[in-house]
Amino acid sequence: MPKITYIDASGAERTVEGKTGMTVMETAIKHTIPGIDADCGGACACATCHVYVDAAFLDKVGKPSAMEQSMLDFAENVKGNSRLSCQIKIRDDLEGLRVTTPESQH
Amino acid sequence: MSQTPGRIVIIGAGQAGAQAAYSLRQGGYRGAVTLLGDEPQPPYQRPPLSKGYLKGELETERLFLKPLSYYPEHEIELLTGRAAAEIDPAARTVSLQGGLRLAWDQLIIATGARPRRLAVPGASLPGILELRTLADVDRLRASLFPGARLVIVGAGYIGLEAAAVASQLGVKVSVLEAMPQVLSRVAGPEIAAFYADVHRAAGVEIHTGARLEAFEGEGQVAGARLEGGEVIPADIVLLGVGVLPNMELAEAAGLACGNGVRVDSQMRTSHPDVYAIGDVAWRPLVHYGREGRLESVHNAIEGGKLASASILGQTPPAPEAPWFWSDQFDLKLQTAGLWTGADMRIVRGEPATRRFSVFYLKDSKVIAVDAVNAPPDYLVGKKLVAAQAAVAPGDLADTSLSMKDIGARALTP
Numbered sequence: 001m002p003k004i005t006y007i008d009a010s011g012a013e014r015t016v017e018g019k020t021g022m023t024v025m026e027t028a029i030k031h032t033i034p035g036i037d038a039d040c041g042g043a044c045a046c047a048t049c050h051v052y053v054d055a056a057f058l059d060k061v062g063k064p065s066a067m068e069q070s071m072l073d074f075a076e077n078v079k080g081n082s083r084l085s086c087q088i089k090i091r092d093d094l095e096g097l098r099v100t101t102p103e104s105q106h
Numbered sequence: 107m108s109q110t111p112g113r114i115v116i117i118g119a120g121q122a123g124a125q126a127a128y129s130l131r132q133g134g135y136r137g138a139v140t141l142l143g144d145e146p147q148p149p150y151q152r153p154p155l156s157k158g159y160l161k162g163e164l165e166t167e168r169l170f171l172k173p174l175s176y177y178p179e180h181e182i183e184l185l186t187g188r189a190a191a192e193i194d195p196a197a198r199t200v201s202l203q204g205g206l207r208l209a210w211d212q213l214i215i216a217t218g219a220r221p222r223r224l225a226v227p228g229a230s231l232p233g234i235l236e237l238r239t240l241a242d243v244d245r246l247r248a249s250l251f252p253g254a255r256l257v258i259v260g261a262g263y264i265g266l267e268a269a270a271v272a273s274q275l276g277v278k279v280s281v282l283e284a285m286p287q288v289l290s291r292v293a294g295p296e297i298a299a300f301y302a303d304v305h306r307a308a309g310v311e312i313h314t315g316a317r318l319e320a321f322e323g324e325g326q327v328a329g330a331r332l333e334g335g336e337v338i339p340a341d342i343v344l345l346g347v348g349v350l351p352n353m354e355l356a357e358a359a360g361l362a363c364g365n366g367v368r369v370d371s372q373m374r375t376s377h378p379d380v381y382a383i384g385d386v387a388w389r390p391l392v393h394y395g396r397e398g399r400l401e402s403v404h405n406a407i408e409g410g411k412l413a414s415a416s417i418l419g420q421t422p423p424a425p426e427a428p429w430f431w432s433d434q435f436d437l438k439l440q441t442a443g444l445w446t447g448a449d450m451r452i453v454r455g456e457p458a459t460r461r462f463s464v465f466y467l468k469d470s471k472v473i474a475v476d477a478v479n480a481p482p483d484y485l486v487g488k489k490l491v492a493a494q495a496a497v498a499p500g501d502l503a504d505t506s507l508s509m510k511d512i513g514a515r516a517l518t519p
Contacts, residue, residue, distance in 0.1 A: 022168075026168065029171075029172065029173075030173050031173070032172065032173070032176055032179075039403060039404070039407055040153070040403060040431065041151040041153060041154065041169075041403070043153065043154075043157075043431055043433065043438075044438070045429075045431035045438070045440055046429075047485075067438065067479070067481060070480075070481040070482050071481045071485070073481075073482065073485075073510075074481070074482065074485035074486065074510075106423075
């Protein structure tokens with residue numbers, strides 16, 4: 001049960017227990033974390049679950065797929081550590097993962 | 107907020123009704139909110155029902171829009187397994203089947219739609235299923251074993267998504283479509299031809315122009331008989347021939363209805379304190395200068411947000427171009443806009459590469475895009491649709507120009 005910390009745009013932190021195999025987006029929804037809309041429910045179709053991955057975890061999380069990258073290319077306020085949280089599956093080695101949600105998903 | 111706490115009843119706990127409840131709370135509404143659903147589950151996502159969930163990749167709980175604890179924590183009274191029986195707009199009440207009567211200050215009708223049935227002989231035989239609810243899919247999934255014969259009536263998104271899943275599970279699938287092409291209501295001929303080819307290559311039999319005459323079988327469906335006498339044998343039949351809006355309660359209450367419950371741009375019905383949202387709403391389609399019903403997650407979410415904003419007197423979100431997606435095999439189709447009325451179609455990219463798009467234009471303006479495995483085409487296309495932007499057809503077809511450049515060129519004033 002790796003712990004995941006969500007940080008909102010104002011800096012407020014919420015740490016919850018994730019479940020291996022679920023996504024970072026689903027975990028946020030399950031714990032009613034604000035700042036992640038996930039309109040399409042995780043189909044990589046809407047780009048409203050955008051997060052910034054903490055630098056220390058970037059390598060572990062890995063690179064986005066081509067589909068995800070091209071969705072990200074057109075999202076707002078994209079940075080080098082931007083990912084769609086519906087595409088990050090939780091694994092044991094992501095214990096302590098920290099992601100920041102953007103000010104707005106639209 | 108200035109308003110005194112009141113009471114809002116939402117009939118229908120699908121994605122639209124649920125969104126209205128979430129948005130009301132998010133927007134600071136302090137009154138009572140009752141969310142009434144006739145299915146046993148809490149609000150859940152329907153799109154995966156014909157995709158990952160049908161395939162067995164997701165447990166039920168992963169479909170839930172919010173965890174169960176969300177509702178009490180946010181003081182949303184969730185009544186599941188309860189259907190509304192009557193709306194009394196003068197007394198401002200809703201009666202439930204079984205007797206309970208709820209008072210409201212504002213009412214939101216989010217009753218959705220139900221699968222259309224077919225009026226052919228044998229239509230009530232056991233083994234003829236539909237795909238709308240979790241219960242429907244659980245029934246269908248139990249029949250999808252390797253070697254089973256599934257006949258799907260209707261080659262819309264539901265029919266083709268189910269066909270893709272079933273064929274991947276080793277089921278022998280035949281799709282019957284009355285129109286000369288698949289996806290005829292929702293996409294142009296290039297997309298239709300592409301998907302028909304993909305399905306046929308995967309072993310799905312597709313019969314277009316098929317006139318269904320009757321279902322055959324004794325005590326259980328055994329086949330579908332076409333005009334001319336051909337019988338397609340079936341162990342199970344899935345109907346995917348569209349939906350009808352559940353507007354009877356609204357009609358009986360005297361609310362103005364067309365092909366759905368008529369609403370204005372704030373989703374308000376002909377009664378000033380009654381709203382209708384989601385599949386049941388006959389709403390202005392602001393990008394198209396006409397009205398219509400949309401059956402999509404986008405429409406459900408937007409309707410919920412608009413009704414909530416109107417009730418709270420808050421600024422409504424800007425209307426989005428309608429958007430939709432469909433997953434079939436390894437292909438993700440992303441759609442923005444509505445293609446009806448297009449006078450020109452531009453294909454961008456090569457369908458054989460399984461990555462291409464079709465832009466639909468009317469009077470040189472982009473009114474819709476269908477993008478297969480091509481998110482940039484979809485995302486820029488969606489902006490072009492929302493802006494009703496004029497684009498040179500040659501630019502759209504020119505893959506040496508990036509979608510970013512095409513978008514920048516068309517959207518810069």
